[in-house]
Structures are given as C-alpha cells and as structure tokens.
Amino acid sequence: xxxxxxxxxxxxxxxxxxxxxxxxxxxxxxxxxxxxxxxxxxxxxxxxxxxxxxxxxxxxxxxxxxxxxxxxxxxxxxxxxxxxxxxxxxxxxxxxxxxxxxxxxxxxxxxxxxxxxxxxxxxxxxxxxxxxxxxxxxxxxxxxxxxxxxxxxxxxxxxxxxxxxxxxxxxxxxxxxxxxxxxxxxxxxxxxxxxxxxxxxxxxxxxxxxxxxxxxxxxxxxxxxxxxxxxxxxxxxxxxxxxxxxxxxxx
Amino acid sequence: xxxxxxxxxxxxxxxxxxxxxxxxxxxxxxxxxxxxxxxxxxxxxxxxxxxxxxxxxxxxxxxxxxxxxxxxxxxxxxxxxxxxxxxxxxxxxxxxxxxxxxxxxxxxxxxxxxxxxxxxxxxxxxxxxxxxxxxxxxxxxxxxxxxxxxxxxxxxxxxxxxxxxxxxxxxxxxxxxxxxxxxxxxxxxxxxxxxxxxxxxxxxxxxxxxxxxxxxxxxxxxxxxxxxxxxxxxxxxxxxxxxxxxxxxxxxxxxxxxxxxxxxxxxxxxxxxxxxxxxxxxxxxxxxxxxxxxxxxxxxxxxxxxxxxxxxxxxxxxxxxxxxxxxxxxxxxxxxxxxxxxxxxxxxxxxxxxxxxxxxxxxxxxxxxxxxxxxxxxxxxxxxxxxxxxxxxxxxxxxxxxxxxxxxxxxxxxxxxxxxxxxxxxxxxxxxxxxxxxxxxxxxxxxxxxxxxxxxxxxxx
Numbered sequence: 157x158x159x160x161x162x163x164x165x166x167x168x169x170x171x172x173x174x175x176x177x178x179x180x181x182x183x184x185x186x187x188x189x190x191x192x193x194x195x196x197x198x199x200x201x202x203x204x205x206x207x208x209x210x211x212x213x214x215x216x217x218x219x220x221x222x223x224x225x226x227x228x229x230x231x232x233x234x235x236x237x238x239x240x241x242x243x244x245x246x247x248x249x250x251x252x253x254x255x256x257x258x259x260x261x262x263x264x265x266x267x268x269x270x271x272x273x274x275x276x277x278x279x280x281x282x283x284x285x286x287x288x289x290x291x292x293x294x295x296x297x298x299x300x301x302x303x304x305x306x307x308x309x310x311x312x313x314x315x316x317x318x319x320x321x322x323x324x325x326x327x328x329x330x331x332x333x334x335x336x337x338x339x340x341x342x343x344x345x346x347x348x349x350x351x352x353x354x355x356x357x358x359x360x361x362x363x364x365x366x367x368x369x370x371x372x373x374x375x376x377x378x379x380x381x382x383x384x385x386x387x388x389x390x391x392x393x394x395x396x397x398x399x400x401x402x403x404x405x406x407x
Numbered sequence: 408x409x410x411x412x413x414x415x416x417x418x419x420x421x422x423x424x425x426x427x428x429x430x431x432x433x434x435x436x437x438x439x440x441x442x443x444x445x446x447x448x449x450x451x452x453x454x455x456x457x458x459x460x461x462x463x464x465x466x467x468x469x470x471x472x473x474x475x476x477x478x479x480x481x482x483x484x485x486x487x488x489x490x491x492x493x494x495x496x497x498x499x500x501x502x503x504x505x506x507x508x509x510x511x512x513x514x515x516x517x518x519x520x521x522x523x524x525x526x527x528x529x530x531x532x533x534x535x536x537x538x539x540x541x542x543x544x545x546x547x548x549x550x551x552x553x554x555x556x557x558x559x560x561x562x563x564x565x566x567x568x569x570x571x572x573x574x575x576x577x578x579x580x581x582x583x584x585x586x587x588x589x590x591x592x593x594x595x596x597x598x599x600x601x602x603x604x605x606x607x608x609x610x611x612x613x614x615x616x617x618x619x620x621x622x623x624x625x626x627x628x629x630x631x632x633x634x635x636x637x638x639x640x641x642x643x644x645x646x647x648x649x650x651x652x653x654x655x656x657x658x659x660x661x662x663x664x665x666x667x668x669x670x671x672x673x674x675x676x677x678x679x680x681x682x683x684x685x686x687x688x689x690x691x692x693x694x695x696x697x698x699x700x701x702x703x704x705x706x707x708x709x710x711x712x713x714x715x716x717x718x719x720x721x722x723x724x725x726x727x728x729x730x731x732x733x734x735x736x737x738x739x740x741x742x743x744x745x746x747x748x749x750x751x752x753x754x755x756x757x758x759x760x761x762x763x764x765x766x767x768x769x770x771x772x773x774x775x776x777x778x779x780x781x782x783x784x785x786x787x788x789x790x791x792x793x794x795x796x797x798x799x800x801x802x803x804x805x806x807x808x809x810x811x812x813x814x815x816x817x818x819x820x821x822x823x824x825x826x827x828x829x830x831x832x833x834x835x836x837x838x839x840x841x842x843x844x845x846x847x848x849x850x851x852x853x854x855x856x857x858x859x860x861x862x863x864x865x866x867x868x
Binding site for chain 2: 157158159160161162163165187189241286289290291292333334335374
C-alpha cells in the first residue's frame, strides 16, 4: 500500500533496464519500496540493476518481458499481480530508433512504433485491469516532450510517444473513480545510455532529476509531470507556433 | 413498509473511494450499509478474494477502515441501543452506535461512557477494534476493559458471544485487533456513574517540558481525567511549555444554581463546519506558532474548579465539524507513541527534534498511561504517550518520523495502529511482542483472510 506520505511498498518496472526507471527505483527502495519487479528483455543490464536494488534491501524479481511481444503481456503480468498488490507500475520501455535510417526502412520505423505505442497499449490495458481490481495503485507512463509536437528531426519516435501519451491520458480519465492513478511524465532531453553520443538539447536533465519529479508527482497525485518543469511553459508556447515557422526552427 | 427494500445479498453495494480522517492514501472498495444482521452475515460470507472490513465513522487517521478492491461494511446503520440496565449502568448497543449517541442517551440518566477519546464521533465497534483510550487511562484503562461481553461475526458468517473470562483469546485479540478477527455486532458496556453532566476542571500552565512531566506525575492520583497540551513549536527555555487540564465530573452541589436546575443536560455546542474550500497551507509553521501562542496565552496561569461541559472538556474539536479539512487536500497524519516511564530522556529528545525541524505540529497532547491490558495489539502500556498532527506536505517529514520511530522502539515504546499511516512494517513485531500470537490466532480462525484491510496489507498484520 502507498502510505500517507506517498511512499509505495511495491514497484513493477516495465523496461527494467531504463536509466530513468532505475534512478526512480533506487530512490524508492531507499524509502519503503521493498518488493520490486524488474520486467524487461533478458540482459546483463537488467541483472545488474536487480543486484543493485537488492543491495538496497529490496526483494527483486526479474520478469522476462518483451514490449513487442504483445501476445504474452497478459500472461506475464498477471503472474506478477497474482503474487500481491503492486502499488506503482512504471512503464519505462521504449526505443529511440535512428530517424535517418528508419526513414529509409519501413520495417525498422514500424518497430519503433510497435514497441513505444502498441506495446504500451497492450501492457497498459493489462496493468489498468489489475490495478482496478486492487482498488488502488498508480501507473506512471514515461512519455516525452517529443509527444507534444512532432519535429522533423525525430517524428517517428515523437509520433509513437504522441500516441502513447494520448493513450495514457485517456486511460487515466477512464479510471477516475476506480482508485487507480495514471500519471504521464514528459521528460525533455535526459542524459542516459539511450541518448549517449547525442548532442545535448537545451533544458537537458538527468535520470535522477526525472526520478525526483516522478516521486513528487506521485506524492501529489499529479496527472502530468514535466521534467524539468519549465518544459510545461516552453511546450505550451511551441505548441502554438505555426507550422511554416515551426519546421524552420533549428531543432 | 417503512423499511426501504434492499437486495437481500447486496445491501446496496456500491463502489466508493474511502480514506481515513487524515484524508491520505485513498482506495476504492465495494461499500455496503447493512441494516440487519442477516445482511451483514451475507456480506461477509459472500466477500470475494480481497475480503471485507468493517468501518464505523471513519475517525481512524490512516487506512484501517478501508479495503481496496474488496468490501467495506459500514456499521453506522446498525445503530440501536438494545438494552439499558439503569440500575447497574450496563448498556448493550449495536456496533454502529456512536459514543455521542450513548452520551445523549445515558448522561441524562446519570451514566457516562467509561472511556471517551478526543472525539465522541466513534462507534462502539471502532472503540473496541482500536481499543481506544482517553484522559482517564491512568485511572480506568482502555475501552475494552469495560466491555462485559460482545458478539463477533466470524468469517463463517456465524456470531459468537465473547467474554473476557469465557473466551479470553478471541476477546483480547478483538480488543485492538483493528477489525481483523471479525465484525463486532454488539457489545455490553459498563458505564460510569455521574451526578452531573459537567466537569469540574483545574487548568494551569507549566513553563516547560520538565515542568509538565513533573506536574502530570504528581496529579495521577488526584484526578481521574488528566491531559496536557504541549507546544512543540516553541524553542529554547519555552520548549514544551504546556497547559494542563485535569478534572472529574462535578458533584451536584458544586454546580452553580442556574446549571443545577438541569444538571445532567447534554448539549454540546456545534460552532459550524469547516467549508470544503481549498485552505491548503493554512496551517504552516507560522500560523501553527501563532495558534500555539494563542492557545497558551488564553489558558489561565492557574484556575481551579472551572465548570465545563462534556464537549468542551473531552471533545473540543468536535465543536467544529470536519476540522480535518483545515489541512487542505494534501491531508495530514497523526503520530502517537507511548514510551515507558523512565524514558523521559527519549520523550525530551523527540520533542526537541520536532521543535528543531519546525514541523507545524499544532495541538500536541501529552498524557500518562496506566497499566496495559491483555489485548494482543492493544496500544496503551504504562508510560508517557504523546500525539501530534502533521500536515503530510511538511518537508522532510518521512525521514523525521522514521528517525523518531527508531527512538520510540529503542526506548521500548510503540506506535498506535489507529493513528498510524506510515510506519515501517518491520518495526511492528518489535513494538508488539504478541503480534506473532495474533497472526497465529488469525490464521486459525480466518485461514482465508476474509477480514482484510489496507492497513493489514501495508503492515502485514
């Protein structure tokens, strides 16, 4: 159960090798979160993350999970929920793709959309049903500022996040009154292994800072969290920039 | 038919978002308001995999009377006083009868509830489930010590009569058992004889923490009801300055002539309701200090024989309905502990830390407990108890309280489950040595955990 100060006792991460998820899990484990499931594709990183969280005193279980394998989502995730209540689910999987390459290769482009959007829809539905049965719990969805308006430089990724973002907002509204809280998190450029080697964008942030924003949002019961917070105002301006001007902006 | 038709199985089951008095960590459950025992029984036997818990007036601060995804049975429609023995002062009441109702009925007859907490809006069922205490704990013990017998609805839908002598195990597991042994349907309670419905109180100030501890220790034998309000926001030499309020029910000849005409009239004042507008941050360090200053200043240096009503003496906050709203939507929590006598240093260090942190704890209450009882999870044990309210958005509160929990545990103390909303589950077994026995008994009488609450899930009760 989440306690009166917003601390959760159990956490399920979908995309357990994500740097943002790991930064969040670390901070949660230091407080009350002692039962953690790291779901993701089997990798060295996933095992290392589990080991690190165990060092912090948490009981960690690694759950084989592939966002793209939507047929398995129900089976895999219902096992997790069958073992006890999950207070917070952090949906953190996603691929950035390579825009220049993906524009030439429809299969690769579709794969980005499949993981980021279709995988999220499928697993999101399963999670929502399970949380509803508990009568409490939070689903945190890692979206992106890129979801707010697609740019020519990464519109494949951006459009997949836009779909995810819209899905999560609608899901959250549909769950009002069930005790389930859906929170959409829109980070800007985060310094992670996913963005390694890329040029840092303005207002760039760190996984730790995004984790802090997530925890504050959970405490407050926010619906939308921007990281850093200034993006809320930046994007509300950018959203209204006319297309002919927007496409000429240097970004 | 005057009785509204309800489906025989559902008793109006409907989803509802529930939280405790602190308005934190809500969950949604199927809620029913049964009006008859057979409905109640069906609601228990028909509960799904997430079980069922009873709920009274929702005055527990945290999550004991909620059950996310499961059933919650509100007992407040089972609110009949079934029998009154006016000679002996023995009352049999259904679980949903409130202490307010009991006072309204019994005070004019010259009897008072044996124990009342700081609010009279608690039910008999809740009073047993939390084994509540009041200002007279040092002289009268806790509520369940005055319960002569009770009926408990078990997981099998059957009702068993429990008495402290006949069925001590289940009786004392139910006292303070937070509703996890079953649902109390009715209880027979021994009342306290009073000549009037007024209190004769002595009110005076103590300059600091050592002063108030000495004064309280010296008054144990003198007054059946004692309490001190202490200022946890003042610092330096004022740290722990207090207002003591001690007294007993007035004798008839102690009342002023005007009151004597209706000596047992029970007419507590309601000063209004806190509006449901956002007043977030109304209570902060600044306003908390001002409030504490005013509370301290308005108290007399020393005044003896003050005649007060039951409401003013026992339940000052009940005059303002829904006062919990002053903390705004973020909600608040109450933290109450007891440490044994001899652990005065721990008490002092805790007050110092809270003061240094500047957490806006208004209305901090200090009191001495007498001996504990046989309740497996009953809270009171001989020692000092301190209760504080904190807005949950107080910066650094989680870490502060975790540290203070450790201090309480080191001193051999414990936290109160009716107030708790955040403690580490690991600490519970150390604080309550009979927790294992409680779990074992519960596993025997309710192997499928039909009785279940959010608090039980959180603390692995």
